[in-house]
Amino acid sequence: MITRRAIIMVIVLLLAVWLVFLPEKDNSIKQIDPEQIHYELNQKTRFFTTDEVADLLINEDPSLALIDIRSVEEFNKFNLPGSVNIPLENLLSEEYESYFKQNYTKNVLYGNGTVLSDQAWMLLRRIGYDNLFVMQGGLNAWVETILQPTLPELAKVDVGEMDKYLFRKAASQYFGQGEQASVVEEKVIKKVIIQKKRVVSEVAGGC
Amino acid sequence: MKDKSKTYLNPYLAGFLLGMTMLLSIFFAGRGLGASGAMKSVVVTAYDAISHNAVANNHLFSKYVVNNEHSPLRSWLVLEVLGVLLGAIISGALMGRFKLKIEHSPKISSKRRIIFAIIGGVLFGFGTQLGRGCTSGAALSGMSVLATAGFISMLAIFGGAYIFAYFFRKNWI
Amino acid sequence: MGPLIPNGIISPEWNLVIAFIIGISFGFILEQAGFSSSRKLVGVFYGYDFVVLRVFFTAALTAAIGLTFFNYFGWINLSAIYINPTFVSSAIIGGSIMGLGFVVGGFCPGTSVCAAAIGKIDAMLFIGGIILGIFLFGVSFPLFENLYMANDLGKIFVFDSLGMSRAVFVLILAVVAFAAFIITARIEKKIKKVDY
Numbered sequence: 001m002i003t004r005r006a007i008i009m010v011i012v013l014l015l016a017v018w019l020v021f022l023p024e025k026d027n028s029i030k031q032i033d034p035e036q037i038h039y040e041l042n043q044k045t046r047f048f049t050t051d052e053v054a055d056l057l058i059n060e061d062p063s064l065a066l067i068d069i070r071s072v073e074e075f076n077k078f079n080l081p082g083s084v085n086i087p088l089e090n091l092l093s094e095e096y097e098s099y100f101k102q103n104y105t106k107n108v109l110y111g112n113g114t115v116l117s118d119q120a121w122m123l124l125r126r127i128g129y130d131n132l133f134v135m136q137g138g139l140n141a142w143v144e145t146i147l148q149p150t151l152p153e154l155a156k157v158d159v160g161e162m163d164k165y166l167f168r169k170a171a172s173q174y175f176g177q178g179e180q181a182s183v184v185e186e187k188v189i190k191k192v193i194i195q196k197k198r199v200v201s202e203v204a205g206g207c
Numbered sequence: 208m209k210d211k212s213k214t215y216l217n218p219y220l221a222g223f224l225l226g227m228t229m230l231l232s233i234f235f236a237g238r239g240l241g242a243s244g245a246m247k248s249v250v251v252t253a254y255d256a257i258s259h260n261a262v263a264n265n266h267l268f269s270k271y272v273v274n275n276e277h278s279p280l281r282s283w284l285v286l287e288v289l290g291v292l293l294g295a296i297i298s299g300a301l302m303g304r305f306k307l308k309i310e311h312s313p314k315i316s317s318k319r320r321i322i323f324a325i326i327g328g329v330l331f332g333f334g335t336q337l338g339r340g341c342t343s344g345a346a347l348s349g350m351s352v353l354a355t356a357g358f359i360s361m362l363a364i365f366g367g368a369y370i371f372a373y374f375f376r377k378n379w380i
Numbered sequence: 381m382g383p384l385i386p387n388g389i390i391s392p393e394w395n396l397v398i399a400f401i402i403g404i405s406f407g408f409i410l411e412q413a414g415f416s417s418s419r420k421l422v423g424v425f426y427g428y429d430f431v432v433l434r435v436f437f438t439a440a441l442t443a444a445i446g447l448t449f450f451n452y453f454g455w456i457n458l459s460a461i462y463i464n465p466t467f468v469s470s471a472i473i474g475g476s477i478m479g480l481g482f483v484v485g486g487f488c489p490g491t492s493v494c495a496a497a498i499g500k501i502d503a504m505l506f507i508g509g510i511i512l513g514i515f516l517f518g519v520s521f522p523l524f525e526n527l528y529m530a531n532d533l534g535k536i537f538v539f540d541s542l543g544m545s546r547a548v549f550v551l552i553l554a555v556v557a558f559a560a561f562i563i564t565a566r567i568e569k570k571i572k573k574v575d576y
Contacts, residue, residue, distance in 0.1 A: 005219075012558075015449075016550050019448050019452070020545070021547075027454055027456065028458075215414040216412040218434035218438070221438075222436070222438025222439045222441075222442065223439070225406070226442025226443040228406055228409065229442075230447060231402065232398075232402045233382070233447065233456075234384065234455070235384050235390065237462060238461065240406055242488075247514050266522065267518050267521040287400065287403035289403060290399065290403020291404070291407030291410070292403075292497050293497075294407025294410075294494075295407040295410065295493065295495075299411055302412070305498050307501065308500065309500070310418055310502055310576075311419075312576075320502055323486075324418075324485050324486065325485075326485065327482070327483075327485015327487070328485050328492075328511075328512070329509040329510070329516065330478075330481030330513060331478050331488065331509070331513060333481075334475070334476075334477035334480075334513070335474070335513075337474030337477065338471055338474025339464070339465075341478065341489045342490065343406075343488070343489070345471075346436075347440060348464070352461060353444055353538050353539060353550075354538065355536045356463075356471055358538050359468065359471045359472060363478075363479065364479045365479065366475075366479065367476035367477070367479020368425050368479035368483050369479070370476075371484075372422075372483045379422050379426055379486075379574075380572075380574055
């Protein structure tokens with residue numbers, strides 16, 4: 001019977017069927033404006049220097065999460081202690097979502113240099129994840145500054161520079177002077193505490 | 208003047224409008240409708256006024272009086288129910304349905320109706336506390352957001368009513 | 381993106397204003413649909429008037445479909461809205477008691493307010509009964525505390541419990557609702573009319 005009621009029911013059923021074919025969306029992660037990203041790109045605060053990373057590692061700071069965005073082979077050849085390998089192409093896959101969907105750890109991305117880790121930073125920031133950082137200079141800078149620090153030229157020596165050098169010398173001892181840079185290390189990856197992002201304030205409701 | 212008092216809105220249209228109201232409530236305030244919560248507020252406030260100590264020691268009620276202040280949950284529902292009252296008054300006025308009376312089946316006396324209304328209320332009130340809501344807050348709102356609790360409540364309320372309906376049929380039909 | 385007040389897009393002072401306006405809409409629609417009459421309401425349990433089922437199901441379906449579309453369009457963040465927590469035992473037993481109260485008293489809290497608003501004395505007394513019932517539960521709470529807290533499954537969704545996606549459940553809900561509408565319309569025609 002083609003009554004008005006029947007037509008409405010068919011329309012509603014079609015709407016419901018349409019919904020079944022639409023992709024599921026999770027709106028709990030806010031998307032970030034490109035302008036915002038452009039602004040943040042130029043801020044120094046999104047960088048961690050190699051010294052800062054070394055310091056946090058030596059102190060075994062649990063809020064640090066190092067993410068190596070290079071390929072698996074490169075990671076196995078050498079990686080920073082406690083770092084997790086998420087190759088650039090896999091960054092957005094669901095498996096690794098939990099690393100980014102929490103407010104607990106500072107996620108510091110690094111690659112061999114800075115270009116790729118910057119790309120990773122932009123991708124992830126665009127989705128809306130917070131607590132994203134890049135290790136400035138990547139592993140190349142790590143080797144130069146931490147593993148094989150150079151003594152500052154005598155003419156330029158000041159207290160600050162000397163302190164930095166001494167720190168780096170000590171750090172290089174700690175990290176093994178880069179001799180193992182080409183050795184495949186068997187490291188126990190430090191467990192990163194993953195907490196699902198929780199809704200900050202509970203909405204009241206009920207009857 | 209045509210008697211409009213028996214004219215009712217098409218139930219499907221009413222349901223659609225009610226659903227839209229629910230949608231807007233969720234969109235604006237993040238929550239659905241409710242009714243029994245407001246009545247609970249009345250009880251707690253009155254009880255608190257009589258004996259603050261008793262309320263503070265009561266496991267259930269003490270959560271609703273935080274530092275002598277009303278918890279926000281209570282105010283939302285109380286204001287919503289006041290709105291319900293006003294809305295119904297407006298509708299009743301428009302349709303000429305205002306009449307002070309005791310509505311009952313002609314087969315029973317008004318006295319019987321009153322007794323059953325009170326007993327029914329006590330039972331329902333008790334049930335809303337155990338069931339964490341009533342047909343509006345637990346069942347309707349719960350179903351709208353597709354919470355499992357909403358569907359369990361709805362099935363329990365209507366299921367229970369259908370089972371017990373037989374025993375009270377004399378009052379209605 | 382909604383929900384607007386919890387997300388800070390509208391200031392919290394508006395919350396009570398919105399509650400009041402939503403309430404007015406709620407009360408107006410209910411009374412317009414005839415929910416201010418106990419004899420009309422219990423018709424769903426005796427087969428002579430299925431208005432409760434029609435309004436209820438249509439409202440839930442409208443809101444559920446609407447929310448799912450809003451979510452798809454990015455207009456609402458579904459993880460920021462209130463989801464009723466599931467306590468299986470108390471929901472079933474409390475619900476059954478409410479069902480009993482419904483057929484004995486002829487109202488539920490929301491409809492009793494509507495009926496009282498237009499002058500029904502039995503509704504006003506029903507509300508009085510509710511107050512008493514709530515009080516009774518409160519003072520005897522220790523007896524029921526275990527039952528009240530039993531089987532806490534958390535704020536789970538019905539489609540998760542049934543192992544399907546949100547949209548598929550909504551579709552099934554629509555089909556069930558429409559089937560119910562068609563069947564009950566036929567039943568209503570066969571039952572003796574009640575004049576109220």
